[in-house]
Amino acid sequence: MTSPKLLEVKNLRVEFPTRRGTLVAVDDVSLEIAAGEVLGVVGESGAGKSMTGTAIIGLLEPPGRIASGEIRLEGRRIDNLPYHEMRKIRGRQIGAIFQDPLTSLNPLYKVGDQLVETILTHLPMTHAQARDRAVKLLEDVGIPSAAERINSYPHQFSGGMRQRVVIALALAAEPKLIVADEPTTALDVSIQAQIIQLLKKLCREHGTAVMLVTHDMGVIAETADRVAVMYAGRIAEIGPVQEVIKRPHHPYTMGLMGAIPTMGHKTERLTQIDGSMPRLNAIPRGCAFNPRCPKVFDRCRVERPDLMPAGQSHASCWLVAKEPAHV
Amino acid sequence: MSKPTRTRDFSVPMLTVTNLKRVFDVSAPLLNRLLEGKGRSIVRAVDGVNFSIKAGETFSLVGESGCGKSTVARLIVGLYEPSDGSINFEGVEIGSATDRAKHPDIQGRMQMIFQDPYASLNPRWRVGDIVAEPLRFRKLLSGNAEIEKRVGELLAQVGLSPLDARKYPHEFSGGQRQRISIARALAGEPEFLVCDEPTSALDVSVQAQILNLMKDLQRRLGLTYLFISHNLAVVYHVSDKVGVMYLGRLVEWADTQTLFDRPLHPYTRMLLDAIPDLDMTGRARTPVAGEVPSPLNPPPGCSFHPRCPLANERCKREVPKAIPVEGGAVACHAVEENRLPPWKTQAAA
Amino acid sequence: MNLLAEYWRRGRDSDIWYSFTRNKLVMASAAITLLFFLGAYGAPLLAPHNPFDLASLNLSDGFKPPAWEEGGEPKFLLGTDDQGRDILSTIMYGSRTSLSVGFLAVVFAMTLGIALGLLAGYMGGAVDAFIMRVADVQLSFPAILIAMLVDGVTRGLLGADQHSKAAIYVLIVSIGLSYWVQYARTVRGQVLVEKNKEYVQAARVIGLPGPLIALRHVLPNVLGPVLVIATINLALAVITEATLSFLGVGLPPTQPSLGTLINTGQQFLLSGEWWITIFPGAALAILVLSVNLLGDWLRDALNPKLR
Numbered sequence: 009m010t011s012p013k014l015l016e017v018k019n020l021r022v023e024f025p026t027r028r029g030t031l032v033a034v035d036d037v038s039l040e041i042a043a044g045e046v047l048g049v050v051g052e053s054g055a056g057k058s059m060t061g062t063a064i065i066g067l068l069e070p071p072g073r074i075a076s077g078e079i080r081l082e083g084r085r086i087d088n089l090p091y092h093e094m095r096k097i098r099g100r101q102i103g104a105i106f107q108d109p110l111t112s113l114n115p116l117y118k119v120g121d122q123l124v125e126t127i128l129t130h131l132p133m134t135h136a137q138a139r140d141r142a143v144k145l146l147e148d149v150g151i152p153s154a155a156e157r158i159n160s161y162p163h164q165f166s167g168g169m170r171q172r173v174v175i176a177l178a179l180a181a182e183p184k185l186i187v188a189d190e191p192t193t194a195l196d197v198s199i200q201a202q203i204i205q206l207l208k209k210l211c212r213e214h215g216t217a218v219m220l221v222t223h224d225m226g227v228i229a230e231t232a233d234r235v236a237v238m239y240a241g242r243i244a245e246i247g248p249v250q251e252v253i254k255r256p257h258h259p260y261t262m263g264l265m266g267a268i269p270t271m272g273h274k275t276e277r278l279t280q281i282d283g284s285m286p287r288l289n290a291i292p293r294g295c296a297f298n299p300r301c302p303k304v305f306d307r308c309r310v311e312r313p314d315l316m317p318a319g320q321s322h323a324s325c326w327l328v329a330k331e332p333a334h335v
Numbered sequence: 336m337s338k339p340t341r342t343r344d345f346s347v348p349m350l351t352v353t354n355l356k357r358v359f360d361v362s363a364p365l366l367n368r369l370l371e372g373k374g375r376s377i378v379r380a381v382d383g384v385n386f387s388i389k390a391g392e393t394f395s396l397v398g399e400s401g402c403g404k405s406t407v408a409r410l411i412v413g414l415y416e417p418s419d420g421s422i423n424f425e426g427v428e429i430g431s432a433t434d435r436a437k438h439p440d441i442q443g444r445m446q447m448i449f450q451d452p453y454a455s456l457n458p459r460w461r462v463g464d465i466v467a468e469p470l471r472f473r474k475l476l477s478g479n480a481e482i483e484k485r486v487g488e489l490l491a492q493v494g495l496s497p498l499d500a501r502k503y504p505h506e507f508s509g510g511q512r513q514r515i516s517i518a519r520a521l522a523g524e525p526e527f528l529v530c531d532e533p534t535s536a537l538d539v540s541v542q543a544q545i546l547n548l549m550k551d552l553q554r555r556l557g558l559t560y561l562f563i564s565h566n567l568a569v570v571y572h573v574s575d576k577v578g579v580m581y582l583g584r585l586v587e588w589a590d591t592q593t594l595f596d597r598p599l600h601p602y603t604r605m606l607l608d609a610i611p612d613l614d615m616t617g618r619a620r621t622p623v624a625g626e627v628p629s630p631l632n633p634p635p636g637c638s639f640h641p642r643c644p645l646a647n648e649r650c651k652r653e654v655p656k657a658i659p660v661e662g663g664a665v666a667c668h669a670v671e672e673n674r675l676p677p678w679k680t681q682a683a684a
Numbered sequence: 685m686n687l688l689a690e691y692w693r694r695g696r697d698s699d700i701w702y703s704f705t706r707n708k709l710v711m712a713s714a715a716i717t718l719l720f721f722l723g724a725y726g727a728p729l730l731a732p733h734n735p736f737d738l739a740s741l742n743l744s745d746g747f748k749p750p751a752w753e754e755g756g757e758p759k760f761l762l763g764t765d766d767q768g769r770d771i772l773s774t775i776m777y778g779s780r781t782s783l784s785v786g787f788l789a790v791v792f793a794m795t796l797g798i799a800l801g802l803l804a805g806y807m808g809g810a811v812d813a814f815i816m817r818v819a820d821v822q823l824s825f826p827a828i829l830i831a832m833l834v835d836g837v838t839r840g841l842l843g844a845d846q847h848s849k850a851a852i853y854v855l856i857v858s859i860g861l862s863y864w865v866q867y868a869r870t871v872r873g874q875v876l877v878e879k880n881k882e883y884v885q886a887a888r889v890i891g892l893p894g895p896l897i898a899l900r901h902v903l904p905n906v907l908g909p910v911l912v913i914a915t916i917n918l919a920l921a922v923i924t925e926a927t928l929s930f931l932g933v934g935l936p937p938t939q940p941s942l943g944t945l946i947n948t949g950q951q952f953l954l955s956g957e958w959w960i961t962i963f964p965g966a967a968l969a970i971l972v973l974s975v976n977l978l979g980d981w982l983r984d985a986l987n988p989k990l991r
Contacts, residue, residue: 027702052538052539052540166626167626169626196399196400196565196627197399197565197566197567197606197610198399198605198606198609198626198627199626200609200611201608201609201610201611204611223539224611226610226611226613227611229611229613230611253613266543267539267540268539269543269568269572270568270613270614271567271568271571271595271607271610272614274571274572274591274592275572277547277550278543278547278572279543280540280544280547281540281544282544284511284540284541285538409885412889413888413889414885414889439891442891443891445889446889446890447889449885450882454881454882454883455882455883455886456883457901457904457905458905459904459905460901468887468890468892469890472890472891473890473891519886523890
């Protein structure tokens with residue numbers, strides 16, 4: 009590791025005790041984000057990617073809880089902090105962007121007030137200085153006539169503009185890491201492109217690392233440096249973005265890539281992975297993907313694979329263990 | 336299948352839509368308007384759309400939110416009545432509700448698949464009853480045993496088990512529910528299927544299954560699809576022809592390959608540019624500007640002009656008319672005036 | 685039989701049963717309500733005496749205090765009234781009337797309310813506006829007033845004699861008419877939501893006519909909250925009947941309900957025979973409280989957002 013690790017997640021396990029047994033939403037997930045890098049976390053619904061992001065920000069709703077594992081921010085443990093300590097970290101060190109810009113902003117308060125409130129909570133400055141900073145933030149995210157729009161209410165902005173305001177809010181206190189959960193899913197395609205570009209630009213300028221949680225592989229391809237593919241609460245594959253997309257090692261990743269329609273060439277049939285992701289209370293023994301895997305063999309059904317080196321990435325698949333690491 | 340296919344005249348398009356319009360009155364209640372001095376507000380959801388679909392092909396309508404594609408789908412299928420224009424199915428005019436009522440057999444040949452797999456099945460009905468409903472209502476079969484058998488066949492055809500008929504919708508996943516919706520649509524033995532974003536609410540791998548299934552069914556049963564989507568990659572994969580809509584108007588339509596290789600309308604080009612690049616060929620992007628304006632207050636003339644890099648004075652005043660081009664049509668002054676710059680073709684992966 | 689066993693198993697497994705068995709207060713309320721129902725409808729078999737068999741009454745048995753007091757007798761557990769009727773038995777028989785009137789009034793209100801709500805919600809436009817305005821107007825009057833109005837009008841139309849015989853039906857209709865609005869509004873709200881869902885649109889595309897869609901598709905999906913309203917309404921209906929009878933405009937004294945019992949008993953309250961009014965009053969209060977608690981729990985248990 010050449011760059012220092014900003015965020016380190018080790019063996020994270022998030023559980024939901026219900027009366028029918030404990031559901032494991034995130035199962036032994038380990039990942040790292042270096043300062044200034046963009047890590048994409050991709051997966052289908054139920055894979056546990058949002059849950060991982062929520063656990064890192066510390067916003068897990070009870071009865072969900074972190075059952076075991078560690079989350080370290082710049083070496084310091086943050087998963088076991090009391091509420092008021094975590095509050096200081098949230099916003100100042102870790103910012104958050106959620107999917108729905110309509111509900112991320114308080115409809116009753118002007119946009120400027122929400123920005124100023126966030127700034128003043130975390131940074132020592134006067135009200136006037138905070139206000140100036142808020143205007144500058146709105147300009148940075150591309151809101152025209154920022155000095156006037158700062159007094160508008162959220163409903164007076166369009167969807168794309170609102171998401172820009174949310175980004176401004178996330179960056180307001182200069183956090184080192186932003187957790188973005190499906191930030192572009194609710195937006196039109198053309199707006200998506202704008203928001204992605206904006207996020208990339210700002211994070212590069214501010215040196216902010218981003219954990220980008222999404223189901224859209226295209227967004228990951230454009231934005232991320234590295235990507236983790238999640239399946240049934242576990243990481244199936246993690247590595248540099250070009251590697252994982254062009255040379256996937258895990259059969260799930262291969263299936264996923266083949267299932268995405270692309271405009272480069274027309275295929276008759278898309279790659280189909282039969283069946284569907286197992287429900288949390290019915291995760292198979294051994295490798296969670298084994299019932300659907302076209303390359304399954306005996307070991308997969310019995311022993312659960314951990315992440316193993318595969319080319320320049322890591323994949324949790326016994327196929328990879330057979331071959332020695334080669335490109 | 337069980338019935339012989341009808342003899343079809345392939346020289347005449349199956350569905351022709353001419354100058355289709357639909358206006359929604361979204362004015363505030365009378366009292367509010369009087370007190371606040373506001374006028375009426377109307378939304379021209381569909382503003383003069385023309386296209387035709389041939390038997391056996393897949394025609395897609397693509398566009399962003401508010402463009403009117405879903406409204407067109409609902410107009411064709413009869414959920415809304417057009418404010419103006421005509422809808423012609425195999426030579427029969429079925430635009431207005433009265434026309435449609437005169438031809439119930441034509442209504443029976445059309446079916447629709449909806450976007451939300453969770454809201455498109457009645458949660459209180461068993462799957463078997465849901466799928467059997469078109470059979471029962473149209474009296475295509477009689478006797479419970481016959482109906483049960485046919486339902487089993489339909490479920491098997493979409494990749495489910497006949498035993499699933501006894502279950503309730505909530506026992507199925509999103510992808511499976513879409514399959515049930517497809518089975519229900521097929522029960523009436525339709526020829527024409529309108530699909531409104533059928534895979535938008537599904538995961539990528541499930542989407543692949545459903546798209547493959549739909550292609551198989553089209554081949555086997557000779558179906559014609561009108562496919563509505565906002566996802567250009569999906570549209571590229573399934574369609575024979577594509578129409579691009581913006582704020583209620585059809586700005587361009589063409590054969591799929593032609594549209595994607597040589598898009599003409601600036602909005603089409605902008606859309607194609609905006610798609611995240613999975614192949615990461617690092618192509619340069621033209622800057623995208625602005626957002627879709629509110630349909631309550633569309634810009635005058637060509638509604639795309641505020642965002643168009645090629646807009647001139649004429650564009651601000653005059654609504655462009657559709658100009659026939661190779662394999663389709665485009666409505667753009669810049670094209671008519673030959674001001675269109677060449678388009679960089681995308682490199683194949 | 686197999687179907688029953690299936691339902692029993694599903695019921696035992698369900699979330700509702702789970703929440704029920706974990707809430708002692710609700711279980712107690714359910715037990716009390718059940719007890720009342722048994723006592724009320726099993727009165728002919730279970731009551732120690734038949735207080736309406738005039739032959740068995742003995743005036744000398746009158747004004748006996750409850751059994752644990754000085755002067756009481758064990759065979760009149762809760763004492764007797766001025767006519768020598770056993771209070772416990774009158775409570776049981778009276779509960780039967782009260783519960784019947786309450787239950788039937790709720791059924792009437794429910795049927796009327798659901799029908800009007802469905803009509804208003806599904807048809808929209810002028811029909812909707814008309815029905816809702818009628819509902820609004822009615823809501824501005826207290827329910828009791830409406831019940832009294834209907835009662836008074838029928839009394840005038842039928843004459844006192846006819847009215848006595850039909851009193852119980854008039855009461856059911858008048859209470860029902862005063863409570864339909866809540867059902868109509870709730871159902872209408874639900875119908876407006878369901879109307880726009882894709883499964884309704886799918887039914888329209890198949891070609892089903894409007895009324896068929898409203899009855900077969902929409903109705904089953906809007907009935908959820910109705911059960912909760914009905915349970916809480918039952919308590920209200922029983923109280924309303926009691927109030928009306930207490931005021932003298934409900935059931936005649938010949939058909940005693942808990943309300944008439946309280947009414948007849950109150951004149952003896954100050955002269956020391958407190959048990960004649962207090963026990964029926966307590967019975968009414970306990971019944972209504974239990975049913976209310978059950979209704980509250982049911983509403984929370986069926987609320988998907990709280991689960």
